Amino acid sequence: MAQNNNAEISRPVKRSEVSKIRWTWEEMKNNKTAYFMLAPFFLLFIIFTILPVVLSMLLSFTDFNMLQMPPHWMGMSNFTRLFLGDDIFLLACQNTLIFAAVTGPVSYLLSLLIAWFINELPPKIRAVVTLIFYAPSISGQVYLIWKTLFSSDSYGWVNATMIDLGVISEPILWFENADYVMPLCIVVALWTSLGTAFLSFIAGFQTIDRSMYEAAAVDGIKNRWQELWYITLPTMRPQLMFGAVLAITNSFGFGAVVDALCGFPSVDYAAHTIMHHLNDYGGQRYEIGYASAIAVLLFIIMFSSNVIIKKALSKVGE
């Protein structure tokens, strides 16, 4: 028997022989140093990211109001109200989708194209140009320059110029006029969007092995477009994914800039996004339960669009 045992132990254990949980547990034990080193971040991540998301999901079924404990269980009523009883939410969804549909892809493609273009420049000039394009997103609240440009005051730059030219006689209330609010915000969003994604693209271009292009040329690549599609993009797929996730999160979560430019809420809810709706209920009306329901929906929308993008990106270079 003893011999038998020994023989069993000395034989490598097969993956299929033990349950999944047991296998994981064994693996964890083997790599316990790694887990130990991972623990500090992991704990923080759970406490400050996972837990709030879970909590928020739970709260979305209650009427929690921030001050009174305990909240009452409301079942699905927050969600039914959201879809059936809240006109402004539907408006916010519409605005968000328009906003995301325009700024997301456009800013993504813009980042990619500009990064590609900059990549072709000599290193020194490249550094300078990179800084120029990246500057708007590192300088924090620099978008407030638009507030000066499009100030409603008759001394605002655009108003003053247009009055000078005789186009208008009374100042236009740019950020307080339902007709202009949305287009202006989209322009500002695009202007500030060349951020981290753009940098990672540039980095991605840098990592590509030059010899691959030579090999490709031998293999019969005809033009730069083919080079881009068959070599450049597939090689930098991780960066593309990273950029896409950022673009989506940004375009859905674009709220603070609108607040700073148009005030809260924007006139006639013209630039009211889901994010604003969330702030409205969470911050102003203290209806955290309802706000959580909105947040959960926003989470689902973002998550699913990420999945779709991931699928789409896997097609790159095929």
Add this chain to the structure above:
Amino acid sequence: MKKPLFQRVMCFILSVATLLGAGGFTVAAGDLKPDTTAATLDEMKAVVGTTTYAEYIAGYKDAKPGKGVIQLSNDRVSGAVKVTESEQCKDANITEREDYDFENHQNAVYLSATSKATWTFDVADDEIGLYYIKVVYYNCDTRDSSISTIQRKLYLDDKIPFSEAGSLQFQKYWVTNNAETVVTDTDEEDKVFDPRYETRADGYYKVYSYVKDGKKYETTYKISQDINGNSMAPELVQSSAWHTYYCQDSTGYEHGYFMFHILNGNSHTLTLEAEREDMIVESIELIPVDTSVVDIPSYEDVKAEYEANGYKPAEGGNIYVIEAEFPDAVSDSSVYATNDNTSAANFPSTSKAQLYNVIGENSYNTVGQWAAYKFRVSKDGLYNISMRYKQSALQGMYVCRAVKLSGGKYGLSDGTPTAPFQEAYNARFDYNKEWQSNYLSDGSGEAFQFYFEEGVEYTIYLECSLGSLKELIQRVEVSLDKINECYLKILQLTGNDPDEYRDYKFDEIMPDVLYEFLVQAENLENVKNEFVELCGTTGSHVTTLHTIALLLDRMGSNYGDDVAANMSTLKSYLGTLGTWINNSKTSPMVVDSLTVAPSDSGKAGLKRATPNFFVSIGFEIASFFWSFFTEYDQMGLTRVPDADSKKIDVWLATGRDQSQIWRGLIDAKDGFTDRTGVAVTLKLVTGGTLLPSVLSGKGPDVYMGLGSTDVINYAIRDAVYAVSGNEKSFTEEQNKIFSSNYYTYIEDGKYVTSTVAPENYTGSGTYVENSKTLTFEEVLGAEDDPNYVKAALDTLQLQGMTFGIPQTMSFAMMFYRMDVLAELGQEVPESWGELLALLPVLQTNNMSIGVNYISAIDFMIYQKGGNMWKYPDDPDYQGAKIDLDSDVALEAFDYVCRLYSDYSFPVSYDAANRFRTGEMPIIIGDYASIYNQLVVYATEIAGLWEFTSLPGSFREDGSFNYNSLAGIGATVMLNGCKDILSSWQFMQWETSADIQAAYGNKMVALIGPSAKYESANVKALRDLSWTASEKLAIEEQMECLYSIVNYPGSYIINRYTKFAFLAAVNDGADAVDALTGYIDDINTEIYRKRQEFGMKVLEPGEEPGDVAGGDT
């Protein structure tokens, strides 16, 4: 600007007549047209049209000095009462004070803070000529006094002779109340000891001692400290004493005393009209100008005199160090010692705590402010005075101090200090970002020498002055006025945004303006060059002048292209120039110490300016280390609370200055802790902290300054306690706290609180003075003399309960530019009708009116007699529906929309800036914040603007109303409060009139006139440092205030009225249609919110009467 004499005299007669008419305290009933406090056209013209002193005195170049002193008799005075007959003086026991010296001042008269006293006097024929005016006054501290400087307008024969005489400042003297003098007998010879500076366990001390005539005098000054060793601001008290004042300039442009030309004849009058504060006047004398009392020689002459008298450097004289943080007297309560840890060489300094070691920084920089120090020398002879200071604020410039002396041969016979020689007015301190140590001099490189005698007590006054820069700054100020005039003239032709492609023909229409541009360009360029020459460097400071000069030059010479194109640049440059003048007029400097040293001491008489490198770095490292152990929460805490004493947590979300003032008030003698034995932990938090803290159960007991919207938001969610009508949340026992008086007794060294009044008290303890705690009813004050206006309380009430006590109250008032309106010949509008009638005149001149539309919509509804909510008197249904769909409200809304669409009121504008340039001579906004902003930001128009109540509306029934919306910040008690009685005691102490006034006045004392505090307590307001006419205007508006109660869901109202307004103004939609379109949305939201809180709701179309008492 100059008007014929006849017209000017007429103006004055008229203005005097109107002033007398409006003099009394007119209290207007809510619905009647007020006896307005706004200035009349004539008054405004009087302000604008007077000459300057320079012009005045130029007219009397050849006039002779007067002959003989003319004494004005207090028996021939009207508008003032004898001190012995004045109620205020009797209340304050003025005449019984030692320093009043009643024996010698029996005939003095009392001039109240609203008085206008007129002396009548006769002048013989040969007495015609130029005179100084000397006033002997006593600064009283009656109930009507506050911390402001005494300010008077001087009239001669009912006319202000020149504009500077319109704001004479009579200084008060402030001393610390913690100096004690001990006199002991001794056999020692007469001698002077060096002053000793010691940091002891309980504070930082200065000991000043000397022996004279067999007696040793020892004065101990103390700066006390908190439990962590941080110095605490010594309390400054007014030293009421007799002072001599010669009429002089308070702006710092004119040195020396004003000369007045007095004509012969009988029954001339001299009038002092009160602007601020009350005072007692013993005598007024006209002194011929050739009297030698004020003749100040040049330094050359003084040196020659030293030589003639054989004065030598004081051999063997001691080097006498005066630490600047112990002034013997200061001119202003805002000149106080402070801490500076930027150099290890500051004495005393420790990296552990903040010890007061310097004086100055931001509060000792305005012309006329001074600090005075006493000293004695040990040997006769010549001395230099050196100073260790830091002047790092004005790059490329120097600041000046006027050095004045009294004692011995210096100063006037009655102790008023004078400059020993002309150059002493200009003691000069150059810019350096490091600390410096230098002998006083005027920049010529030669240190001033002073002759001091042994055994005489001297006092040195260091007074902020413009010194040798005054003339240059004055020239820039004149330039600014001229350029501003030009700017307005062009603006009247071209409008805000001139078309640069159009030929306006400036050279034909206004050649004088173009010429003026060139003249001012040259003037500014000259000033700049002289500045560079004087200061020896070109800093950014003078470059400003150069840039503006260049622009003016271009605009003047190339008028075809450059005038229209550069109007907006010119506008911003005007602002820059105004700021430039402001900066140049302040003379900020931090002073560590003064050293009086025999004039041959050389380096020995200078303190080391900067420590050596290693000391410095050691100090920095230690400071960094100690910063981890500093308990900022405990700043100013003077006693560690006993373990068993009562404690409450109080939070406030203001600035650090504010919280330190509260700390001081709480800990002061007779402060809150002293009266009640309750220790207060005061925490300065950021605005959003309250919500999460309440949520997590770590909230405070009391929160100060919570906005009324949040009060109601928290209240409906049970997060704050009601302080009246609170049966729901409190037990009967607890509820009694708010309806009984409590008294504090000390029994066996412990504080005991009891409801037994002192007269019935039989226990062994002693009653603590002023410890009576009021009931809620008493906090509100008597019904006929309430502490709070109704509007202030309305907004804190919900369902019969009151949540908190009002602390601050802000409301909109109307600010107007007197000079602009006077020039246009327009009265200040009192109603919207008048305002609209004025509008075409303004618009022809390309001017406009600034009103915020959101507040306009609100107050217009209430002015027209509407209400925001339906059923205001139904306790169940108040706030259940919005009343914006009523005829009155719709009419008001439509009216406001038309102001912006038809009358082109600007929707968006920079109010302070446009008010300053005069483009917006009328703006409406929160009185305290706009006042505070204008005081610091637009000093060049100081005295040219005033504020008054809002324009009013006539209602359908013919009544008149000028309602303004009150915004309230309240002190609240939070749910979970651990000690309800102590918290309530604190709340009612904190909001009481005395404490509110003390707080407001300390703010002004500490931060300056731009820190006016808008207390909600009506009685506190009376003691704050507004001028009499400002107070009157504020009180008038307070009579006519309303507030909008924040019922659940009210946040939605402004949102939708804003949408409707913008639709009407942007797209020309019909205002009424736009608003009515949103009514349902608003009501739905309110319905939903009321349901959430279980309040009674009304279905659409339902009236309270329809609901048959049953459930809804």
